[in-house]
Amino acid sequence: MTDFPDTIAPLTISTGPAVARGYAELTQDYNPIHLDEEFARSTAFGRPIAHGTMALNLVVEAVTRAAGGAFYIADLDIRFTAPTYVGQTLTAVATRQSGAEYVLETSADDGRVVLKGTARLAMRVSE
Amino acid sequence: MKHFPFGPDIAPLGRADEKGNRVTHITTDDLWTFDRFKAGQSFGAVEVALDSRRIKGWQAVYGQICGDVAPDGLIVAGMMEAYILAIQPRPKGNVHAAQKLDFTGVQAALGDVITYQVSVAKAEEKKGRFWVTFTITAAHNSKVLMQGDIVSIWAA
Numbered sequence: 292m293t294d295f296p297d298t299i300a301p302l303t304i305s306t307g308p309a310v311a312r313g314y315a316e317l318t319q320d321y322n323p324i325h326l327d328e329e330f331a332r333s334t335a336f337g338r339p340i341a342h343g344t345m346a347l348n349l350v351v352e353a354v355t356r357a358a359g360g361a362f363y364i365a366d367l368d369i370r371f372t373a374p375t376y377v378g379q380t381l382t383a384v385a386t387r388q389s390g391a392e393y394v395l396e397t398s399a400d401d402g403r404v405v406l407k408g409t410a411r412l413a414m415r416v417s418e
Numbered sequence: 419m420k421h422f423p424f425g426p427d428i429a430p431l432g433r434a435d436e437k438g439n440r441v442t443h444i445t446t447d448d449l450w451t452f453d454r455f456k457a458g459q460s461f462g463a464v465e466v467a468l469d470s471r472r473i474k475g476w477q478a479v480y481g482q483i484c485g486d487v488a489p490d491g492l493i494v495a496g497m498m499e500a501y502i503l504a505i506q507p508r509p510k511g512n513v514h515a516a517q518k519l520d521f522t523g524v525q526a527a528l529g530d531v532i533t534y535q536v537s538v539a540k541a542e543e544k545k546g547r548f549w550v551t552f553t554i555t556a557a558h559n560s561k562v563l564m565q566g567d568i569v570s571i572w573a574a
């Protein structure tokens with residue numbers, strides 16, 4: 292299959308406190324590690340970190356937008372490799388390795404890779 | 419109705435909560451600590467409606483949804499909501515370490531109600547950390563949309 296693009300166009304979001312609160316409301320994940328500065332200071336992170344799936348969904352959404360309905364992520368396997376501190380900007384990219392296999396990466400604006408993994412895309416079949 | 423300082427209220431079994439979710443799992447007053455998790459344990463089903471509140475919430479972070487098909491990421495967001503709702507109360511400070519997702523290609527429409535089944539796949543202590551893998555399956559009208567494995571480092 293050669294119909295998959297070599298790269299998925301990067302997608303960027305900001306993760307400020309209002310976005311973190313909004314994502315908490317969306318997912319009902321009010322873990323204080325994301326929202327409570329005082330609590331976060333008591334953890335190894337030292338300050339609030341963004342929800343992991345905010346970075347994950349950024350790369351999922353990047354693929355969805357690039358696909359325009361033509362393909363989708365059949366499977367994905369990622370690790371959260373570093374924390375995203377609330378307030379940072381995230382950028383997700385996906386690069387094709389071969390066939391339908393992609394390397395996924397989401398980076399914070401300080402250059403750290405916060406999510407890394409692989410995905411396999413598949414073409415949508417019209418019903 | 420219980421209230422948790424950092425979490426949602428959980429409706430009694432079989433009743434809808436104030437957000438319209440029909441929670442069909444059994445809730446407990448006891449904190450879900452690592453020692454209570456066992457492989458194969460089920461937390462039942464949580465229904466999540468892809469309603470206007472969630473659509474607006476998604477769009478506030480990721481931008482406009484084009485058309486009436488739910489983006490795959492919205493199903494992932496629902497997975498997290500189901501995971502949070504199904505296992506309460508939970509300790510503060512759990513860390514989401516890794517994630518696997520398998521999409522079937524079946525899609526849902528905005529407005530659909532997605533049923534998420536939540537269970538424990540694996541629970542093990544390694545180097546003093548409590549690793550728990552939860553498997554969550556999302557379905558609509560009995561068709562599976564997605565399965566996800568959430569790998570968490572449980573805080574207590």
